[in-house]
Amino acid sequence: MIRKLTEQDHEQVISFLKKEAAFNLFLIGDIEAFGYDQDFQELWGQFTIENELHAVLLRFHDSFITYFGNSFQPEAFMNQFINYDHIKLSGKSEVVEQFENLTNLKLGKKLHTYFCECTVETQLVKDTSKEDIKIATALDVDRIMHLRKQITEFELADNSGKLLRQAIETNTGRTYYIEKNGEIIACASTSAENSLSAMVVGVCTHPNYRGNRYASQIVSKMIQDFIAEGRTLCLFYSNPAAGRIYKRLGFEDIGTWTMYR
Template sequence: MNLGELRLIRKLTSHDHETLFSFLQEEASFNLFIIGDIESFGYNEDFQEIWGEFTEDGTLKAVLLRYYDSYIPYARSPFNVDAFAEMMKSKHDSIQLSGKTEVVAQFEKVRGLPLGKKRVMYFCECTSDTYVEEETNFDIKIATIEDVDRIIELRNGISEFKTTPSTRRMLLKSFETKTGRTYYIEENGKMVSSASTTAENSLSAMVVGVCTDERYRQKGYASAIMQKLIKDLISEGKRLCLFYDNPKAGNIYKRLGFYDIGTWTMYR
């Protein structure tokens, strides 16, 4: 970066919090990971940094979050892609990049940036419980940290799911930091269907891990759990977000009140 770029791009601190959140809240759903990480870990952790690019008059125009070796950029207008890319390259040989498609796609033309395999998913949100039934006939329970291994066991038994060694660690962390929750249904003491949230913050939450054991499908379990999630989070003043790349799955969520707001791209 040249001297001019250094003056316009700097690491943000708690003194920038109000300016940063005002900027991020314009598209709170797309920024739920950035918002959640800042609310959970602040500005002084070694594993997390957030950088901001400013205009000449001091207006924030773009941000870049680093969480370990993962990066999320966000901007609503043209920004210095090359400068942000140089910052990423200087810290890591392998980069995990994700974000709003229109933003992260601009990094594809940067030479020498080690991006991984590209995956584009639909991004949708739910801001109302209009389509939620008042009551269900199912006993839906809220998981505790003691249920983590049961959740992993359920997911491991489903062909559509790919768990990794970090899955358990991340699930534990979401319980410990209260940035996630899991609702589930069981039969004869066995967890057979569940849905979780992650990256919960004061404004929104990401829905993940919606699954049902293949032997217990077609009973409406997952739909009932999702309806409870929607009802509870909307009552807390939060919007729900989720990714999907299967149109059939998308139609199921849309019947519950979700609607598409764009696409999200990951490079892994």
């Protein structure tokens, strides 16, 4: 049986998602921040006859995230996608890649990435004091987006600025940055911040300032702050060179993550 999830299901939902808390940080973060009764967020669960939860699907704006156990059949959630011609779906690779077998589901472009986690401070960049690393407010969103638009590796959605502003204003994400002469030249953000963890996203440096370890300094500062708060940081990467940098900072691969955009 599939039904809409409500606040009454919260304890059971969180207990289910904590089985793999790192992989479910987006789900946990969105639930903790926005709950079960928002126009931009919906959640569904699949239950057994014994009322055991073994699958969750979340819609956040026009994107979906899912997690389920071994006994789940992905076609059970087809009705939740019926109004979408282009499906933006993400999650643990072993989970979401099962949706590829559904011929009536129009998934977006596939991106397969490595998923890693940092739980302790190791090999951090020790010279962060050389640069003044700041945390952005909503007033900095336009400057951050100006930098991101100059990063050729980034594919920015039309609502990227809106989502960044929402993350800052709802405390579900923060952006650390370094600026020169009033221009942000390097930054990194968190998203889906929750009581256990957060995801590192949008790590970038202006092309004219690369090679100065600004991004490493920023990520090191983020690690220090989150470890001090008793939380872990996660991120995904597809570039092996970037992966080596993150691993030097203390991140370790724990699996893979797939997105359809």
